[in-house]
Amino acid sequence: MTKTSITLLALTTLASIALAAPQNFDFKDPKGVNNAVFTLDAPLEAISGSANGISGTVIFDPQAPAATKGRIVIAAASLHVPNPLMKEHLHGEQWLDVAKHPEISFETKSLSNVKTAGDSTTADVTGTLTIKGVARQITAPVKFTYLKDKLGARTNGQMQGDLLVMRASFAIKRSDFRINPKASEEKVADTIDLTLSVAGAAPR
Amino acid sequence: MSKTLRILALVLALAAATTWLATGGNRGWTKTSVPVKTVDEITGLEAVSYDRRFVPGLDFLGAALLGASLLAGGSFLFRNKQTTT
Numbered sequence: 167m168t169k170t171s172i173t174l175l176a177l178t179t180l181a182s183i184a185l186a187a188p189q190n191f192d193f194k195d196p197k198g199v200n201n202a203v204f205t206l207d208a209p210l211e212a213i214s215g216s217a218n219g220i221s222g223t224v225i226f227d228p229q230a231p232a233a234t235k236g237r238i239v240i241a242a243a244s245l246h247v248p249n250p251l252m253k254e255h256l257h258g259e260q261w262l263d264v265a266k267h268p269e270i271s272f273e274t275k276s277l278s279n280v281k282t283a284g285d286s287t288t289a290d291v292t293g294t295l296t297i298k299g300v301a302r303q304i305t306a307p308v309k310f311t312y313l314k315d316k317l318g319a320r321t322n323g324q325m326q327g328d329l330l331v332m333r334a335s336f337a338i339k340r341s342d343f344r345i346n347p348k349a350s351e352e353k354v355a356d357t358i359d360l361t362l363s364v365a366g367a368a369p370r
Numbered sequence: 371m372s373k374t375l376r377i378l379a380l381v382l383a384l385a386a387a388t389t390w391l392a393t394g395g396n397r398g399w400t401k402t403s404v405p406v407k408t409v410d411e412i413t414g415l416e417a418v419s420y421d422r423r424f425v426p427g428l429d430f431l432g433a434a435l436l437g438a439s440l441l442a443g444g445s446f447l448f449r450n451k452q453t454t455t
Contacts, residue, residue, distance in 0.1 A: 199417040248401035365413040
């Protein structure tokens, strides 16, 4: 009886440790839902588009969200605007130079102001944003939503596991990243508003 | 000849203006794709995809009106034949 109790206790402890362990969420989304929307609103011209070539991994522990680490990558060539000539310019040397700098990335350094309520955690995430080869430290407010056992519903039962949804809205300066530096601010706004909406999967 | 050019100019201007208005009178640049937003039921995320569609903008209208003006202007280079009785 004692031996059985000890075994049960050990198994329960192991299970709780396994459940509390940080999980590795993969943000390569086969459904193509993950996206980043960008807007530049200048007095003479507004430019708006999106990117969906998102990948990367985030290590997230629902029991310790402050320890979240990860790297999100956007394929620069996946940036799209509805005007074909504008898209050509956007991918060109003056703007993002996607041939030389194929990736836009954000790597976390630390989280602050972490607040958790139910499945949702909000935090100010500080990390390194690299665009066109220029790396700058930024802090962005991010909302994490941990969806336990929801991977099955999203893959029609083909995979089981958890989902992590991340939403962030923040602004960066075009001039900080040497994006089309010669353009006047009347035509091309210096402020780029970014909205990131991504979901990662941690299969079991 | 001059009359033909003027009719062509008028047809071009009217066709361009009608196309521009019929497609929503887009006051921005011409688009060859339009964003379509859908919501993922599980995650609640709004996905953005693009449908291939031609939406003429002010640049299209401007180019067509410029072409029509050139045609109309060119029509004055041709003089009507004088008929003598």
